Amino acid sequence: MKQFLLVVLAIACGAVLIMGNLYWQERTAITKTESKPDTQASSKEKPAKEKGKKKAEETELTANWPKTAKAVYKKKVKNGDPFNIVILGSPALGASEGGWAPQLKESLLSAYDDTIEVTIHEWDTTSVEFVNGTNVDTVLEETPDLVLWEPFTLVDNSNGVGPLQNHDSILIFNRELYEVNDKATLILQPPHPIEDATYYPANVDELKTFAKEEDIPYLDHWSEWPEDDTLSEYLIEDQDTPNAKGYTLWNDYLVDYFIAD
Template sequence: MRNFILILFVAAACLAFIITGHLYWERKIDATVQAARMKIDASANQEEAPSRAEEILDRAKQLPAAAQAAIKRAVEENRPIRFVVAGSESTPETGGWPELLKRALDDAYGKGAFHITVHEYDGLTTADADEKRIAADWAKDKPDLVLLEPFLLNDNGVVTIDDSLAHIKSIISQLTSAAPDAAVILQPPNPIYNATYYPRQVEQLEAFAKENGYPYINHWPAWPDANSEELNRYVDPQTDLPTAEGAKLWADALAKYFITQ
């Protein structure tokens, strides 16, 4: 009887040892498999990051060198590209071409690649903007890119073009002093129907940008001829501001500049 009990005890001990050993090795194998999976996932993420960075930089390759450098810096720091859009009531904070441009950038670069902040100044002239030192508003956003529509339409008939250009230069200087890494790009406001002096002022703005080395987006060729009544579909003749169709046209023209197809 004692031998039988001893045999049972030994058998139970062996079974317990086998089960314990099996569970131990099972856990060990699971841990090894999990560690291998984590290593593979980490490696995949590391491979994905350069690929994503390359994709963003490839999309931006037709931008000016300073803008590409600013975007590259943001990508390397693994953060959104801080993009400030500033201008008059032609550049509305809501419901206009900046919102449409943001959607286009999200579609092309991936949602969140750009963080866009819009600063709209209703009724300001370049003289007002210079005096109020509004560039300090933009510098607070620590921008990588600044797209400036410099109040030229509000200046029309109020501020001479020579003074306008001097104020624009001062505004940009204020910005670059406060945010030296920001890449500034100029663009004109929208065209208006049957204007006489305003188109000449815009031509001088473009020449000024070229002379001073400021990147310039000339979106006017995308609009109907300024002497054609067709323009009134895109710019409200009562307010001289873009209609919904005009906002889309403007955004599409800018998207072609910011997004390499």
């Protein structure tokens, strides 16, 4: 009888041990299954937060831009489309010689990465020849979102094109720009200052006044240039373009505007 009871007790103990082991394995499997989604969610949330932070930083860089340009840029970033910037003007841009335009392009691409595209168009022409020729079509075919234009003011002055003709050319271009992209922004700026000029400074003053009257953003980088004899240190000998020092001064002004701290 005792042997029988011992056998039954041994069988019962074994059954308890087996059932306990099976229960523990089941609970462990459930715990692992429940914790797995949390790990996946964490791995997904981190990149999303980092992406959102990057977009916020890119938007803050445009703090100085005109309202329409900022809104279009923000929308394009959201949609994954590049914001198209065109830098346009005379040989004062220094497009082929390390001037301010290629320097600014490099800075913009570095700051905004692939959220923008930057194209430089430089022509030695008057404003009238520009709007009446094929070069204007080359610019408009790109459907720019923002055009930074030095409207050939110094070239016009040297070739007998007066301020009124210059301003009419700007209005024609702005109207045609609106026709290809009604959300585009035109920003004007003067060429570089020169020494011992008589009519040219007055032409630039009229350009500034015209821009204000037409509600066209105007970047007055002349405030950064010397007003004394040291101006010659920033220009090449014939004063047609700035030199390396002048290009750096001009570029620094534009970088501060287009890439806010």
